[in-house]
Amino acid sequence: MHTKEKILMEGMELFATLGYNGTSMTKIADRVGLQKSSLYAHYSSKEELFMDVTTKIAADYVYFVKSTFENDGQTTEEKLYLSFQAHVKDMANHDSSIEFYNRFSSYPPKGFESRTLELLRDSEEQARKAFKEEIKKAQKAGDITDEVSLEDAARAFYGLLDGLSYETSYYDMDIIENHGESMWKVFWRGVKA
Template identity: 30%
Template sequence: MTSEQIMEVSLKHFAKNGYEGASLAQIAEDVGIKKQSIYTHFKGKDDLFLQLLRDASENEIRFVTNFIEFNKTRPVKEFLYDFLLQCIDRYKKNDSNKFWIRTAFFPPNHLNDIVMKNVNEYLDKVQELLISIIKKAMDEGELGSKISDKRAAAAFLGILDGILVEMVYGGVERLQKRLTASWSVYWYALSNQ
């Protein structure tokens, strides 16, 4: 039994039930240990949760940087739209991503400042990376330049926020409507300046 096993099981519990709904006793039972054994590896529930948060944040930044690295030569329209599709797919299939999004929406009250610091650092990093992609597309004439690269990246994150809301609350049909409408208006504004 290792801390990795505890973290793997805990991630599923926190992703599904949130901080308040995750029980160390249930986690220990699912791992096949006594609850007290968790304290050999973690100081408590907060310590375990915050380690998962750090890992999830690193995973999300790694996803974005890898996506950019492998897709940076694609036309910006394909790049941006596929990024949104990949975010949807990750939410469906990846417990770390589900945990990350759930935690960003529903941080535990007593850990709110720590969670939001991580979330805001992530958003700032993503926006910085997107600005470089959008600026390159503008420099190469793929996009107009009446809207600044910073505003275009911030608006794109607004679309991503709307999609995340529908992933958490809305369901597939509402998600598809939000994606289709938001994307078409965004791309029209960006490409017809």
């Protein structure tokens, strides 16, 4: 079963950087050190392999988001900020699972868009729920103003992350970190009590 895991990993990285059409079974096989026909002993088709990767990525993302809240922040502002920072750091490092997530959330492979999006959007929804809860706490604690509704604050926070996601694909580490810093400053001034 070790081979199958390796196929999954190499497939994930290639899909993330080259896209679905750009990744051929031959390229995956080369990386694993097999002939492409041997891949079919583990996966019945390229689509099935892709869906298996997607399933893993979706699960990992929810786990990642939840883990970003298990930090040492004292106030809710700090907790939110540290979670945000964890995202910035991962994106700035061009973590390939994040790249996979961003790429196929926006551009799922033609032919099985719905199967792909179902998995990714479900995990996205869970992640947003986690964010919203944290913001709700901050609002109750009086750290976030009542002038801005919970819904508005939450959407603005997602927007922050989506902006970073977009920039990830075409900026380098230091620029992303600078932008993250600036966006956070304005965001926090916009929601703080």
